Amino acid sequence: MGSTSSEFLREAMAQQRIAALNDRDLVLCDFDGTVSAEDTGLLVARELRLERFFEIEERWRRGEISSRECLRDQWRTVDPSRADFRELIANLEVNPGFEELVALTGVRGARLVILSDGLDYYIRMTLERLGLERLEYRANHAVLHEHHVELQFPCPADACDFCGNCKTLWLFELRPGFERLIYLGDGISDGCASRYCDVVFAKDLLAGICRERGQEFVPFETLEDVVPVLRDGSVLRAR
Ligand SMILES: [Mg+2]
Numbered sequence: 118m119g120s121t122s123s124e125f126l127r128e129a130m131a132q133q134r135i136a137a138l139n140d141r142d143l144v145l146c147d148f149d150g151t152v153s154a155e156d157t158g159l160l161v162a163r164e165l166r167l168e169r170f171f172e173i174e175e176r177w178r179r180g181e182i183s184s185r186e187c188l189r190d191q192w193r194t195v196d197p198s199r200a201d202f203r204e205l206i207a208n209l210e211v212n213p214g215f216e217e218l219v220a221l222t223g224v225r226g227a228r229l230v231i232l233s234d235g236l237d238y239y240i241r242m243t244l245e246r247l248g249l250e251r252l253e254y255r256a257n258h259a260v261l262h263e264h265h266v267e268l269q270f271p272c273p274a275d276a277c278d279f280c281g282n283c284k285t286l287w288l289f290e291l292r293p294g295f296e297r298l299i300y301l302g303d304g305i306s307d308g309c310a311s312r313y314c315d316v317v318f319a320k321d322l323l324a325g326i327c328r329e330r331g332q333e334f335v336p337f338e339t340l341e342d343v344v345p346v347l348r349d350g351s352v353l354r355a356r
Pocket residue numbers: 147148149150151302303304
């Protein structure tokens with residue numbers, strides 16, 4: 118798997134010249150599946166055996182409900198007082214390379230912001246655990262009630278039909294003053310915002326979306342694949 122991933126990387130780098138990270142860069146990074154090893158919602162649903170959660174996910178995939186309805190209804194099925202829930206959230210697995218990415222953006226003076234259609238609750242817990250609580254993020258707000266989680270969406274309801282937390286709205290709010298936008302993501306909720314970015318690191322569903330619309334991207338497996346490209350830049354190879 119590792120060698121396949123670096124082969125892809127070499128191929129992508131042969132096509133695309135990427136300058137090394139600098140202080141005129143805005144780096145926008147998805148959380149679930151990109152920073153975290155797994156999608157947190159699906160992990161919680163699987164480990165807590167929340168059948169309802171998956172049923173709601175299926176309804177969303179069939180286009181019967183919006184992202185907002187999906188997220189709101191799914192998290193309502195989660196009982197945050199359960200010890201196994203707290204245990205899971207306290208120990209979310211983070212992909213290798215994340216701390217290096219944060220360190221690199223700090224050293225180079227680039228701005229790194231996590232954009233997530235997930236919950237601020239588990240992002241905050243994870244960043245605190247890693248000693249990265251100063252890192253910026255924009256996510257949906259979770260209110261933990263005794264037996265369910267209530268979601269509050271940060272974007273106005275009429276701003277976007279598609280997202281809970283609309284990453285594209287955040288992109289337009291954050292980008293003034295930056296010369297280059299760099300995007301890292303893996304999912305459908307990254308599809309829209311990444312369209313406006315100069316450099317896209319993509320895997321899984323986002324890679325498929327980029328391929329379909331003919332947007333160049335750098336494939337990656339973990340953030341360990343991303344860090345060297347941003348640290349050194351990639352060189353256009355003659356071949
Ligand atoms: Mg994701």
